[in-house]
Amino acid sequence: MSNVSSTSTAEPVARLIAALHRLPGVGPKSAQRLAYYLLQADQQQVTELAEAITLLKQQITLCSTCLNISDAETCVICRDPKRDVAQICVVEKPMDILPLERTKAFKGLYHVLHGTIAPSEGIGPDQIKIKELLARLQDSTVREVILATNPNVEGEATALYLQRIMSPFGIRITRLARGLPFGADLEYTDEVTLTGALEGRQQLG
Amino acid sequence: MTPPRSYRAEAIVLRRTELGEADRVVTFFTAEYGKLKAVAKGVRKPKSKLAGLVELFTHSTLQIARGRGLDVLSQGEVIHPFLPLKTDLARSSCAFYVAELVSRFTVEHQENVDLFDILLGTMVELCETRKSDLLLRRFEMQLLQCMGYRPNLYHCTACNAQLKPTTNAFSPSGGGVLCPACAGADPAARGISVNSIKVLRLLQDGDWATALRVNIEEHLAGELEHVLRVYVEYLLERRVQSATWMDKVRSEVRKAVPPDLPQPSQGKGRADTAAAH
Numbered sequence: 001m002s003n004v005s006s007t008s009t010a011e012p013v014a015r016l017i018a019a020l021h022r023l024p025g026v027g028p029k030s031a032q033r034l035a036y037y038l039l040q041a042d043q044q045q046v047t048e049l050a051e052a053i054t055l056l057k058q059q060i061t062l063c064s065t066c067l068n069i070s071d072a073e074t075c076v077i078c079r080d081p082k083r084d085v086a087q088i089c090v091v092e093k094p095m096d097i098l099p100l101e102r103t104k105a106f107k108g109l110y111h112v113l114h115g116t117i118a119p120s121e122g123i124g125p126d127q128i129k130i131k132e133l134l135a136r137l138q139d140s141t142v143r144e145v146i147l148a149t150n151p152n153v154e155g156e157a158t159a160l161y162l163q164r165i166m167s168p169f170g171i172r173i174t175r176l177a178r179g180l181p182f183g184a185d186l187e188y189t190d191e192v193t194l195t196g197a198l199e200g201r202q203q204l205g
Numbered sequence: 206m207t208p209p210r211s212y213r214a215e216a217i218v219l220r221r222t223e224l225g226e227a228d229r230v231v232t233f234f235t236a237e238y239g240k241l242k243a244v245a246k247g248v249r250k251p252k253s254k255l256a257g258l259v260e261l262f263t264h265s266t267l268q269i270a271r272g273r274g275l276d277v278l279s280q281g282e283v284i285h286p287f288l289p290l291k292t293d294l295a296r297s298s299c300a301f302y303v304a305e306l307v308s309r310f311t312v313e314h315q316e317n318v319d320l321f322d323i324l325l326g327t328m329v330e331l332c333e334t335r336k337s338d339l340l341l342r343r344f345e346m347q348l349l350q351c352m353g354y355r356p357n358l359y360h361c362t363a364c365n366a367q368l369k370p371t372t373n374a375f376s377p378s379g380g381g382v383l384c385p386a387c388a389g390a391d392p393a394a395r396g397i398s399v400n401s402i403k404v405l406r407l408l409q410d411g412d413w414a415t416a417l418r419v420n421i422e423e424h425l426a427g428e429l430e431h432v433l434r435v436y437v438e439y440l441l442e443r444r445v446q447s448a449t450w451m452d453k454v455r456s457e458v459r460k461a462v463p464p465d466l467p468q469p470s471q472g473k474g475r476a477d478t479a480a481a482h
Contacts, residue, residue: 119302119449119450120301120305121446122446122447122449124449124453152260152261153261153262153291156297157297157298160294160297165457181251181252184251188254190256190257191283192260192263192283192291193257195286195288
């Protein structure tokens with residue numbers, strides 16, 4: 001990768017540029033800018049960054065309950081006594097928890113599937129963390145499972161499949177609504193979204 | 206002469222992979238250019254105008270700009286979103302299978318209008334049919350024929366003798382049926398019942414309306430599926446990934462609700478007499 005820089009700059013810098021370039025969303029130019037920035041930044045800042053990166057891999061494991069990333073046996077959300085243990089929100093990946101937490105509208109627990117059913121990639125229900133979810137439903141504390149998989153074909157298939165295999169538990173199963181994003185313009189909304197918005201319309205007052 | 210900077214295509218989405226932060230690389234099958242890939246920028250953001258166009262199985266007309274590397278989707282209009290293929294688990298699993306087969310059997314930029322029509326017709330029918338098994342068998346036969354692998358169902362592929370109404374053998378490497386005398390020549394050949402051959406012939410040469418009237422019992426449906434699956438996987442030299450999921454969904458459906466099949470064994474179709482083995 002980027003041997004453009006390796007010929008024209010010192011080897012340690014070229015190595016850093018190559019490493020940065022491998023990060024998502026970082027192109028060759030950004031990688032160069034970051035590398036030269038770090039070169040002139042003060043030692044403490046650079047050490048902090050390097051340490052943070054090293055510790056990231058050393059200290060992070062998966063929560064034994066919800067499979068979210070965690071620095072301990074159970075994650076911060078699962079060990080918070082104020083959270084409602086009767087609700088579980090099912091998401092595809094750990095990152096999906098962040099926007100849901102930002103809403104401050106959900107007080108329950110999460111379950112991270114670590115993927116979706118993707119038939120064309122050969123990923124079926126056994127390749128994602130469904131067994132672990134079903135295990136959590138065994139005792140009767142859970143009253144509602146909210147399916148927050150992405151609104152695309154794979155996310156939908158995953159949600160439909162989960163709904164089917166969870167129905168014997170007799171708990172409430174809900175799916176995030178599909179509809180118009182706030183600030184959107186009807187004129188530019190595609191039919192599928194609009195259909196979803198119409199179907200999921202709600203009575204005012 | 207420089208080629209035009211952008212072009213139009215009527216397309217169905219076969220698959221897509223994520224690219225960068227919010228983009229996707231989408232594989233389409235188009236009427237004009239066969240299979241092609243294009244980048245759809247920003248489609249993973251909620252306000253994307255293009256997101257609906259690049260969802261799996263969607264049928265649309267697209268405007269695509271030539272890029273330096275990959276071409277870039279600029280705009281388009283959905284013709285048919287095929288919602289049942291996205292919201293019904295069984296239909297969705299079949300659509301994955303259809304899309305995967307088309308994707309595996311084709312190479313990019315090789316125009317094939319017939320195959321586009323087959324794909325579109327199958328997706329349209331798949332949204333409504335109650336006989337998705339038979340529809341998939343028809344799709345497989347059409348696809349095979351279109352790609353030049355039409356199986357020979359009338360004469361033995363080894364000795365060319367006309368096939369007799371008895372248990373013959375299907376040979377994937379021979380691309381058709383072997384008579385009992387020649388069946389030993391291909392160790393991979395497996396027995397194929399008279400009824401299976403009849404149904405396959407009907408799917409190959411008969412019209413769909415006639416095929417739909419045939420009452421196919423479960424074990425015969427299973428045999429048909431197996432014969433064609435083995436042949437397809439022999440040709441592709443690989444497993445069909447989405448078949449596993451389709452099989453799983455079907456077995457779950459059978460468990461959950463009793464199958465709403467027409468009453469077994471009473472109907473007198475053309476292929477419901479002799480036993481299969």
